[in-house]
Amino acid sequence: MRGTTVSPGATPCRAPQEGVLPVHRLEVPMPNAMPFAIGTFDTIGPMSRADFPHRHTFYEIVHVTAGTGAHVVDLARWELRPPHLGVIAPGQVHHWEGAAGREGSVVLFTEDFLLDHPGDRELLRRLGEQPWRDLDEATHDRTARLVADLDDEYRTGADGFATVLRALLHILVVRAARLPEPAAARPLTRPGAVAEEFVALIARNDPGLWSVHACAERIGVSGGYLTEAVKAATGSTPGRLVREAKVHEAKRLLARTRLTVRQVAGRVGFTDPAYFCRFFKRETGVSPGDFRRGRDVGGGNHHDHRLPSIVRPQPPA
Template identity: 70%
Template sequence: MRGTTVLPGEGNNGEPTGEGMPTHRLEVPMPNALPFAIGTFDTIGPMSRASFPHRHTFHEIVHVTGGTGRHVVDLAGFALRPPHLCFICPGQVHHWEGVSGLRGRVILFTDDFLVDHPADRDTLRELGRRSWLELPGEAADRVARLVAELDDEYRTGADGFQGVLRALLHVLVVRAARLPAQRPASPPPPSRPGSVAARFADLLGTPEGAPPSVRTCAEHLGVSVSYLSEAVKASTGRTPGELIRQARVHEAKRLLLRTELSVRQIAGRVGFGDPAYFCRFFRRETGASPGDFRRGTGDIHHDHRLQSIARSRSRT
């Protein structure tokens, strides 16, 4: 799609093709893409209610306000008895079964959007393990107001809206962590406490500092590099190297946005001894040099909304 970028990672972004499990990517307008979107199931598009198992390379929060059927996350099925709040992390497998009259909003964002609250990544992973949350009593009203504010702020795009979106999302994540989980309608698969993939994700979840190498992670976890690669690939659909590169890019973006450190200093912080190599790496991963990214991030000249949302709104 011209004029868009994919944040982050790779995926076929479509229905099953016989080439492995579909992986849905977050495509956003360029330049200065905002790695966040919110809309209804209709405006986000058909993948938001796909009936076939698939993964994402981004976070998804689903606020269900109406409908019947089931939602299946990592083989655990949950009956729809709205309102609900559902959290799906990158790499988790999910789909919808026998759904009718599905209503609500879908919130999509990448790790890059958590630059103001990097610790939320750990909270989101915990919420992803619980996944399907009940909204008892006043909690339903509070969540509905927060989601409505996020939607209004996103569509309006007023001055400072990015900071407001990040603050509102942080409040939603923190409050969601206090909510009770719903019991699945079908038993989940046997858990594997302390699984290699989960422990690898924890190693990459440190808000600051250079992400470790694949070999360092394997040594820390007491497994071979090949076993680590197989475990992480089976769990997330991505290799440890891909996830480490993503973590390095995320930390570099955070430092470029939130500090006055030089590019040379930032290169060292994220594990590159050669600033020139870091610049090539950053451009390859993001499509922009570190300097261009730092200068251009705060200057939005386009409609930041997903194209499907922008098109649907233009018809009204």
């Protein structure tokens, strides 16, 4: 994930434009451009509290100690009943909804920062699939101490602090992976190396990789070998997983943007909108339009993320 760290003064993620999901890139202090940052919701900045759907090019771990409202990750809404530990992976769409009194710590880092413990990528991918964990009192206290050590090491910057930060982060990730999954979580099958790489590729939401042939070519194996490896590891075929990835991304765009169905179709690799509509209905049981109407409960303002101060006043009746 090269190039995801930008220096102060570079253009950060802005409030959303019509039909666009903003992408937030990690900003760290110079001259020490280490792809890692930690702080509170206030010290990290407004993007840690963003109330509009957006994506990251980095990982975010949040330790929420107080607050009300909800945290929305992709299509799931998690009520705030602190303490919680949350993990958002690169490419996931998330935002805070009606949050008030929110307190806690935010840890940000890119894949580059995992060089001492590359196996943490798989743990983080699994955590991102079930991103919201409740903490009991003992686990909360232990997590708070570990996060405090990370924060102190980061702010002090003593000799060898980067190595210590990587070690502490590794402990945090491993302990997070040990936590019980949410009640609605499904058991996950640990994939083999080829299947793991395939899953990581389609999770990038890159239409150029949304075909079995393209993924097999990128990994360096034959299509037949990829099919055998993925089916052995996951019980599903690569084609099935690619279709699920397309549907998941289409749902994200339909639920969180105002892109037209034609535009959504193009974003997920379909040149023919009619074919996309047939595909979506076959996979989900509803049309793209019906899915969007079902998500837009309570009127038409759910997708209007314009700031009130820049909305043109309506003429008096």
